[in-house]
């Protein structure tokens with residue numbers, strides 16, 4: 001069953017936020033396990049006070065020695081597994097990547113972030129060389145303005161596209177709701193529409209992201225069309 005890992009050596013780019021959004025969106029329709037492999041356990045902490053959907057489980061005892069087992073167990077148990085990692089390029093990332101069907105690299109719109117995203121892509125290439133298996137991946141632009149497209153963002157996006165790097169069409173916008181989810185320990189849907197501005201827009205944004213992830217997984221696992229033999 002699909003395992004999706006959020007990877008970036010840079011801290012604070014939105015891995016945990018995006019991972020929780022995806023997990024809670026998917027959990028509206030199916031069972032999901034989050035493997036919270038960040039030693040600070042942000043998603044486990046969120047889940048402690050949260051009115052957790054029954055379909056969502058959080059596993060937090062994952063370190064370098066146990067992460068492969070934790071992911072395997074979760075994948076045997078629930079249709080989706082989401083892995084949140086700390087901002088590092090340590091061995092645990094390579095181990096998580098080895099189990100992933102899709103790697104999402106969140107990135108904010110700065111040159112510095114683009115360089116760090118490049119490091120994450122190099123980890124994937126290294127994994128491919130080691131194992132012979134290429135893991136599908138995509139860059140997710142995060143904390144973008146829903147109103148203005150900055151020149152830097154345009155420049156970075158063009159650069160990625162020219163380099164043939166897959167970028168999610170959906171961007172996660174800068175939204176108060178995505179922070180409120182953590183402060184109030186709630187899913188987006190359970191936040192109070194009177195307390196959080198543009199909650200409807202945040203929910204629509206999270207839904208689009210989840211739909212695109214599922215689409216990517218389908219595309220990534222689609223078998224290539226059988227090769228037709230040409231008559232000699």
Ligand SMILES: Nc1ncnc2c1ncn2[C@@H]1O[C@H](COP(=O)(O)OP(=O)(O)OP(=O)(O)O)[C@@H](O)[C@H]1O
Pocket residue numbers: 010011012013014015016017018038085086087142143144172173174175176178179182
């Ligand atoms: N789309 C967003 N809208 C508003 N705030 C956001 C968004 N994404 C992230 N943030 C905020 O930015 C900060 C860092 O986000 P987050 O913890 O998700 O990053 P991270 O990549 O998981 O960091 P780390 O590497 O430390 O684990 C948090 O305060 C979070 O609330």
Ligand SMILES: [Mg+2]
Pocket residue numbers: 015016017038042084085086087
């Ligand atoms: Mg995090």
